Amino acid sequence: MKKYLLPIFFVCSLSIAHGQQQDSLLLRRLATEMLTNSTAYENLRTLTKQIGGRLAGSPQMLKAEKWGEQALKEAGADKVYLQACQVPHWVRGAKEEARIISNRRDFIPPLQVLALGNSVGSDPKGITAPVLEVASFDDLEAKKDQVKGKIVFYNYAFNPTFIKTFYSYGDAVKYRGQGASRAAKYGALAVIVRSMTHSTGNLPHTGAMSYNDSFPRIPALAIGLQDADRLSTRIKTDPSAKVFLRSNSKMLPDVTGHNVIGEITGSEFPDKIITVGGHLDSWDVCEGAHDDGAGCVQSIEILRAFKALGIKPRHTIRVVLFANEENGTRGGKQYAALAKANKEQHVFALESDAGGFTPRGFSLTMSPEQRAKVLSWQSLFLPYGVYDFSEEGGGVDVGQLHAAIGTPMGELLPDSQRYFDIHHAASDVFEAVNKRELELGAVNMGALIYLIDRYGL
Amino acid sequence: MKKYLLPIFFVCSLSIAHGQQQDSLLLRRLATEMLTNSTAYENLRTLTKQIGGRLAGSPQMLKAEKWGEQALKEAGADKVYLQACQVPHWVRGAKEEARIISNRRDFIPPLQVLALGNSVGSDPKGITAPVLEVASFDDLEAKKDQVKGKIVFYNYAFNPTFIKTFYSYGDAVKYRGQGASRAAKYGALAVIVRSMTHSTGNLPHTGAMSYNDSFPRIPALAIGLQDADRLSTRIKTDPSAKVFLRSNSKMLPDVTGHNVIGEITGSEFPDKIITVGGHLDSWDVCEGAHDDGAGCVQSIEILRAFKALGIKPRHTIRVVLFANEENGTRGGKQYAALAKANKEQHVFALESDAGGFTPRGFSLTMSPEQRAKVLSWQSLFLPYGVYDFSEEGGGVDVGQLHAAIGTPMGELLPDSQRYFDIHHAASDVFEAVNKRELELGAVNMGALIYLIDRYGL
Numbered sequence: 001m002k003k004y005l006l007p008i009f010f011v012c013s014l015s016i017a018h019g020q021q022q023d024s025l026l027l028r029r030l031a032t033e034m035l036t037n038s039t040a041y042e043n044l045r046t047l048t049k050q051i052g053g054r055l056a057g058s059p060q061m062l063k064a065e066k067w068g069e070q071a072l073k074e075a076g077a078d079k080v081y082l083q084a085c086q087v088p089h090w091v092r093g094a095k096e097e098a099r100i101i102s103n104r105r106d107f108i109p110p111l112q113v114l115a116l117g118n119s120v121g122s123d124p125k126g127i128t129a130p131v132l133e134v135a136s137f138d139d140l141e142a143k144k145d146q147v148k149g150k151i152v153f154y155n156y157a158f159n160p161t162f163i164k165t166f167y168s169y170g171d172a173v174k175y176r177g178q179g180a181s182r183a184a185k186y187g188a189l190a191v192i193v194r195s196m197t198h199s200t201g202n203l204p205h206t207g208a209m210s211y212n213d214s215f216p217r218i219p220a221l222a223i224g225l226q227d228a229d230r231l232s233t234r235i236k237t238d239p240s241a242k243v244f245l246r247s248n249s250k251m252l253p254d255v256t257g258h259n260v261i262g263e264i265t266g267s268e269f270p271d272k273i274i275t276v277g278g279h280l281d282s283w284d285v286c287e288g289a290h291d292d293g294a295g296c297v298q299s300i301e302i303l304r305a306f307k308a309l310g311i312k313p314r315h316t317i318r319v320v321l322f323a324n325e326e327n328g329t330r331g332g333k334q335y336a337a338l339a340k341a342n343k344e345q346h347v348f349a350l351e352s353d354a355g356g357f358t359p360r361g362f363s364l365t366m367s368p369e370q371r372a373k374v375l376s377w378q379s380l381f382l383p384y385g386v387y388d389f390s391e392e393g394g395g396v397d398v399g400q401l402h403a404a405i406g407t408p409m410g411e412l413l414p415d416s417q418r419y420f421d422i423h424h425a426a427s428d429v430f431e432a433v434n435k436r437e438l439e440l441g442a443v444n445m446g447a448l449i450y451l452i453d454r455y456g457l
Numbered sequence: 458m459k460k461y462l463l464p465i466f467f468v469c470s471l472s473i474a475h476g477q478q479q480d481s482l483l484l485r486r487l488a489t490e491m492l493t494n495s496t497a498y499e500n501l502r503t504l505t506k507q508i509g510g511r512l513a514g515s516p517q518m519l520k521a522e523k524w525g526e527q528a529l530k531e532a533g534a535d536k537v538y539l540q541a542c543q544v545p546h547w548v549r550g551a552k553e554e555a556r557i558i559s560n561r562r563d564f565i566p567p568l569q570v571l572a573l574g575n576s577v578g579s580d581p582k583g584i585t586a587p588v589l590e591v592a593s594f595d596d597l598e599a600k601k602d603q604v605k606g607k608i609v610f611y612n613y614a615f616n617p618t619f620i621k622t623f624y625s626y627g628d629a630v631k632y633r634g635q636g637a638s639r640a641a642k643y644g645a646l647a648v649i650v651r652s653m654t655h656s657t658g659n660l661p662h663t664g665a666m667s668y669n670d671s672f673p674r675i676p677a678l679a680i681g682l683q684d685a686d687r688l689s690t691r692i693k694t695d696p697s698a699k700v701f702l703r704s705n706s707k708m709l710p711d712v713t714g715h716n717v718i719g720e721i722t723g724s725e726f727p728d729k730i731i732t733v734g735g736h737l738d739s740w741d742v743c744e745g746a747h748d749d750g751a752g753c754v755q756s757i758e759i760l761r762a763f764k765a766l767g768i769k770p771r772h773t774i775r776v777v778l779f780a781n782e783e784n785g786t787r788g789g790k791q792y793a794a795l796a797k798a799n800k801e802q803h804v805f806a807l808e809s810d811a812g813g814f815t816p817r818g819f820s821l822t823m824s825p826e827q828r829a830k831v832l833s834w835q836s837l838f839l840p841y842g843v844y845d846f847s848e849e850g851g852g853v854d855v856g857q858l859h860a861a862i863g864t865p866m867g868e869l870l871p872d873s874q875r876y877f878d879i880h881h882a883a884s885d886v887f888e889a890v891n892k893r894e895l896e897l898g899a900v901n902m903g904a905l906i907y908l909i910d911r912y913g914l
Contacts, residue, residue: 031618035617041657161492163897200498360842384620417891440620
């Protein structure tokens, strides 16, 4: 037997090498097409500048759905359709406000704040109360006897020492998510949360929070970093300092939103699906350019470029612009529920929801064998700047599909340094997105979709 | 013998593993220090906002030298000194201008232009002439009989299909550097050169050019991309179209400038030098934030952080803020000439002059054995985002040292996607630099300096 092993192995190697060379050439064509003729950047301009912020339930949500349908048709989808789902309808109402009140009667500029998503408004006349600053939940527990009747101020700093900024976010976001109920448990009247950002500016960064129904629902505001420092200093040095705050937000009854879907029908396996998507909703206070207009236009670009290059995928490639990721994930849940109910066969699901910055890698959640298969393609990605396959993960939306039916999933990992400068803040605008960085994300996503379509997982 | 090989090998492995673990911990301390206490960003703010553009020979050059001395002292240098050199003194003079003139007498907005560095001014009354557009030098040669009495317009597009944008620059920059003399050879009166940029805006991007003394010196202007397209369309559709241009630039006699140098004296080998630097000069029309304020403040930050952490390098670490990189490289040449004349021993020289963006790698010019040694440290850089050691290269300034005495050299390779958006244009300002990206560059540069200091090359 040994005699034959060498030649057979040699033939296999040649065939792999030949296959990789063909793949390499195909990926080069894909990159050239996208870097030369991409419509992703102009699509993003339209979405952000003509529609803008598009929170679930808002009139802009409906406009964005229409835009998505049209963009998918123009990209050449074989089939475009909507998938209805009920989405929460939280509204900010009139601009929230907060200011320091002091017996010293010096001039104090107002604090830059934003109500957190899903939070209740204050009494319409506002709340005035002393402020209790806490550094952490442990600190809150230590000071629980001082909480009653106060505004609790979570001043937990975004950790600068993590290299990937998503770790800083994971470390800090609990204060935004759970801070209100944890403080309400001890009688707090409202909470103010230091924004989760590395920004050098003072813009507040909003984001979703949720209530624990065992405790009263109290208002919750994010505060900009410079104002967080100013507030902290003031309450330490001025015993008379209190904060007045008013927010006007409220949750209205659910309304109907939609996942917007466009497909290229598979040439060999039309019933086997590869999903690629981003979320169509965004916070109301920004243009949602990086979060997640970028993921939407990149996904549409893959469809456009495949069509333009005459690539006929074996599986059905389904581009999904998910509804309501930001404050409910109802789009992702509905997509997963229907996939399960309809016994759909899903090969792989890819998401882009970490910004339109230069790609560096993919996070992957799949079996070790499947991961090894993806890793065998690593050298094909290197010319396009992707080298990091070390992370577990996948996006929040495709994560629903993974949870429901076990679909292997992945998420694009762009350079994360600038992401939390703009995340959920007024600075997440079209101008913060670089055309080539956006396109290179689509190139690498398209490459991964292409390889999985060709070789399976 | 065989009996002993295994244990010896095992001991070696343990010792290497232990060494790498210690190095890994040291690099983590270095990163934490720089990401927490760096002065690089505030230094850059001072340099760009209080001094601004600082072309060789300008009053701002002298201010920047004073700033550099002070910053190096504040960082804790054991020794700070200046190294004089003669630098060119090119001045732009009054704002250059260009506009399309047509018999049609419709309103045509002026063209956005910038005189190229080192170029001569036009006749003070300006030049009006028909325009000959050429796509390349080959195209110029083909049309050489039509050149006389015309303004030659090099409309060579920056190639979007290279993934690393420095390749696009290398591909296009000859039209800026040699275009004027190549056209003057055939009797052109002036040249206009399409800017070397991927920007989506219309700002012109200047940069150095040089004359071939065999031909007349004619004015040379860079033009913004949108105006390049507008000019191209106009001259194709309007036979009466000419261009009026006036530039007021001129070269004055050389003046004295300085390399600004700060050192940590080596604890074991004070006479063996590791150089790290960037260039202190910049174009006059911008703040020179990425090019190359970033490289200067990163180099200073390495010195500061080593001192703050009590790292006592074995070799002398010499931070050099080079004079006049942009239009003469006189600082780099002088540094190399003195090193050679004084028989200095140089171990390694590192430059940062490709922008303050997130680092991805280092280009290296050294022997294969030395490169292999650097590659053996690759895994130490990966947590800080550096993975690419594939390029040959080194910076323009340390390149002079390499040419003079063969010193191994390297250059930081930051993400290149945004660099040519701002390169040599009014948009190269402090606000375009991200604090963390800048700091991560310093982290990785500091890591490389640390490892070479510890293990040699």
